[in-house]
Amino acid sequence: MMLNVIKQLQIDRRIRAGYGAAFLLLLISFIFIFYTNRQLREQTRAITRTHNIIIHLEDLISGIKDAETGVRGYFISKDEAFLDPYHTSLQRVDSAFAFFKPAFSNSFSKQQNLEKLKLLVDKKYQYLIFELNYFSTHNFLITDTQIKLGYESKSVMDSIRTIVKTMQVEEKNLLIEKTKVLDNRYYALNIFIVISLILAFLFAFFGLLTYTRENNARKASEQQVLEFQKQLQLRINDLDNANKELIQMRRIEKFAATGRIARNIAHEVRNPLTNINLAIAQLKSDLPGIDTNSSILFDMVNRNSQRINQLITELLNATRFAELNYQPVLINTLLDEALDLAKDRIALKQIKVEKNYSAEKFTISADKEKIKIALLNIIVNAVEAIDTNDGVLKISIRKEGEKCLLEISDNGVGMDTVSLSKLFEPYFTTKQKGNGLGLTNTQNIILNHKGNIQVESMPGKGTSFFIRFDFTD
Numbered sequence: 001m002m003l004n005v006i007k008q009l010q011i012d013r014r015i016r017a018g019y020g021a022a023f024l025l026l027l028i029s030f031i032f033i034f035y036t037n038r039q040l041r042e043q044t045r046a047i048t049r050t051h052n053i054i055i056h057l058e059d060l061i062s063g064i065k066d067a068e069t070g071v072r073g074y075f076i077s078k079d080e081a082f083l084d085p086y087h088t089s090l091q092r093v094d095s096a097f098a099f100f101k102p103a104f105s106n107s108f109s110k111q112q113n114l115e116k117l118k119l120l121v122d123k124k125y126q127y128l129i130f131e132l133n134y135f136s137t138h139n140f141l142i143t144d145t146q147i148k149l150g151y152e153s154k155s156v157m158d159s160i161r162t163i164v165k166t167m168q169v170e171e172k173n174l175l176i177e178k179t180k181v182l183d184n185r186y187y188a189l190n191i192f193i194v195i196s197l198i199l200a201f202l203f204a205f206f207g208l209l210t211y212t213r214e215n216n217a218r219k220a221s222e223q224q225v226l227e228f229q230k231q232l233q234l235r236i237n238d239l240d241n242a243n244k245e246l247i248q249m250r251r252i253e254k255f256a257a258t259g260r261i262a263r264n265i266a267h268e269v270r271n272p273l274t275n276i277n278l279a280i281a282q283l284k285s286d287l288p289g290i291d292t293n294s295s296i297l298f299d300m301v302n303r304n305s306q307r308i309n310q311l312i313t314e315l316l317n318a319t320r321f322a323e324l325n326y327q328p329v330l331i332n333t334l335l336d337e338a339l340d341l342a343k344d345r346i347a348l349k350q351i352k353v354e355k356n357y358s359a360e361k362f363t364i365s366a367d368k369e370k371i372k373i374a375l376l377n378i379i380v381n382a383v384e385a386i387d388t389n390d391g392v393l394k395i396s397i398r399k400e401g402e403k404c405l406l407e408i409s410d411n412g413v414g415m416d417t418v419s420l421s422k423l424f425e426p427y428f429t430t431k432q433k434g435n436g437l438g439l440t441n442t443q444n445i446i447l448n449h450k451g452n453i454q455v456e457s458m459p460g461k462g463t464s465f466f467i468r469f470d471f472t473d
Contacts, residue, residue, distance in 0.1 A: 029192070029193075029196045032192055033189070033192075033193075036185060036188070036189045036192075039185060043178060043181060043182045043185065044182065046178050047175060047178045047179060047182060049103060050171050050174050050175045050178060051175060052099070052103075053099075053100070053103055053167075053171050054168055054171050054172065054175070056095075056096045056099050056100065057096075057164050057167055057168050057171070058168075059092060059096055060092070060093060060096040060097075060117075060121070060164065061160070061161065061164050062092075063088075063089035063092035063093050063096070064089060064093065064121065064124060064157065064160065066085035066086070066088070066089045067085060067086040067089035067090075067125070067128060068128070068153075068157070069085060070082050070083050070084065070085035070086035070087075070089075071083070071086055071128050071131065071132060074086075074132070074135075075131075075135060075142060078140050083132075086128065090125070093121060093125075097114075097118060097121075100114050101114070110167070110170075113163055113166065113167055116163055117160065117163045117164065117167070120156055120159050120160045120163065121160060123156050124153060124156045124157060124160060127149060127152060127153035127156060128153065130149060131146060131149050131150070131153070134146055134149070276301065276305055277302070277305055280301055280302060280305075324366075324367035324370060324448055324449070325367045325368075326365045326366065326367060327365070327366070327367075327368065328363050328364075328365055328472045329363065329364060329365075329366050329368050329371070330361055330362070330363055331362050331363070331364055331397055331404055331406065331469070332357050332361060332362070332397060334366075334368065334371055334372055334375060335357075335375060335395060335397070335406070337372055338372050338375040338376045338379055339353065339379065339395070341372075341376050342376060342379045342380055342383060345380065345383045345384075346383055346393065349383060349386060349391055350389065350391070351383060351386055351391040351392065351393050352390075352391065352392045352393070353392075353393045353395065354392060354393070354394045354395070355395050355396070356394070356395070356396035356397075356398075357396070357397045358397050358398045358399060360399065362397060362399070362404045362471065363471065363472045364404055364449075364469040364470065364471060364472055365449075365470075365472045366449050366469070367445075367449070370445045370448070370449075371445065371449065373441070373442075373445065374441070374442040374445040374446055375406075375408075377438045377439060377441065377442040378408050378439075378442060378465050378467075379393070379408065380438075381438065381439065382408060382409075382410035382412065382463065382465075383410075384431065385410055385412030385413055385414075385462075385463060386410055386411065386412040386413075387412065387413060388411070388412075390411075391410070391411060391412070392410070392411050393408070393409070393410050394407070394408070394409040394410075395407070395408050395409075400468065402470070402471070403468040403469065403470065403471075404468065404469045404470070404471055405466065405467070405468050406465075406466070406467040406468075406469075407464060407465070407466055407467075408464070408465045408467075409462060409463070409464040409465075410462050410463055410464075411461075411462040412462050412463060413459070413460065413462075414457045414458050414459045414460055414461050414462050414463055415430075415457040415458075415459065415463060416459055420455060420457055423439055423455060424439050424440055424442075424443045425440070426440045446467060449469060450469075450470060451467060451468055451469045451470070452467075452468050453465065453466070453467050453468075454466045
């Protein structure tokens with residue numbers, strides 16, 4: 001036992017360690033990937049910014065070249081249409097410098113180069129403007145002065161190219177350096193992801209192995225529990241059946257004892273009753289001229305004597321094993337006929353009847369009229385127990401092993417355990433006008449047919465009668 005506990009603790013520790021390591025790995029991976037992605041995003045933005053600087057430098061040079069080409073074309077053709085590239089280049093140059101200013105804000109040397117470039121570009125466009133004005137004011141002729149201005153403008157353009165090239169080389173080197181850093185970070189990220197995947201697979205394999213081992217042990221334990229539960233349920237069912245049989249035997253013994261007591265009472269009471277009746281008759285004949293009061297008293301004695309004799313007769317009938325006229329009968333038909341006899345009571349209380357008969361027709365050997373009386377007593381009791389407007393009477397017939405089972409249930413007031421234990425006792429009743437012999441007689445009839453009757457009830461939950469008969473051989 002102690003070894004099993006120790007093993008279980010070790011397994012639990014390994015499982016917790018595995019899950020803890022997996023969680024820690026996931027946490028570290030998330031933090032590292034988050035940090036790396038942020039660095040990669042910033043590095044990518046820097047590379048994009050550097051690439052855009054190179055493009056704008058190219059566009060700047062291209063714009064100035066287009067301006068020079070347009071001016072030269074105008075000098076040759078004297079057609080102002082050639083000046084369109086010159087005019088559009090001004091916007092391109094301004095756009096390039098507007099981009100450079102914030103892009104170089106973090107580098108003092110780049111800002112100095114940008115200022116030099118700005119001065120040279122402005123000077124270049126001043127030369128171009130002067131050349132255009134000079135050309136238009138000198139009859140659109142090329143002069144030595146204009147040629148001289150062209151050489152000076154070319155010198156400025158060469159200086160612009162030099163600065164731009166220097167800046168491009170610097171940006172390209174920076175681009176190469178940033179690209180290398182980006183590649184290294186991508187490589188490191190890939191290495192980390194591969195290591196994480198390997199560790200994840202190892203943890204997953206460890207978890208799967210531990211889970212499989214524990215799951216197999218759990219299944220074995222569950223199987224043992226299920227087997228134990230089945231055995232326990234079988235024993236419970238056996239005990240329940242034995243308890244039901246014991247209750248039934250006690251009822252039979254109680255019923256037989258009640259019959260013996262009833263017969264003894266009848267014997268002991270009827271003899272004095274006979275003597276009383278004979279004495280009253282003799283007194284009436286021997287006393288001449290009986291007055292009215294005496295006559296009333298004699299009649300009272302006779303009536304009560306007859307009432308006592310009637311009660312004894314009813315008790316004997318309810319507890320006597322009577323002779324029965326057995327014949328094969330359909331239990332469905334008997335129930336329908338009993339319901340038909342009680343239909344007025346059912347209709348008066350507006351009770352809903354729900355039938356659930358088996359598709360198979362069941363035949364039992366019984367005294368048709370006696371069984372009908374027993375079923376009618378149960379149905380009438382169920383109807384009288386219902387005091388609501390939504391009363392329901394459920395009647396079902398089904399096969400239960402080798403028995404035919406009838407179930408008659410209501411949703412009436414129900415009974416407590418005390419009333420339930422006395423239900424079949426003679427003269428026990430909860431009705432104001434009942435004599436307490438109806439269910440006693442019902443039990444007598446069912447027992448005479450070698451059947452059994454059981455009752456389940458709870459206060460406010462209704463009552464269910466279960467009646468079992470043997471099938472016809």
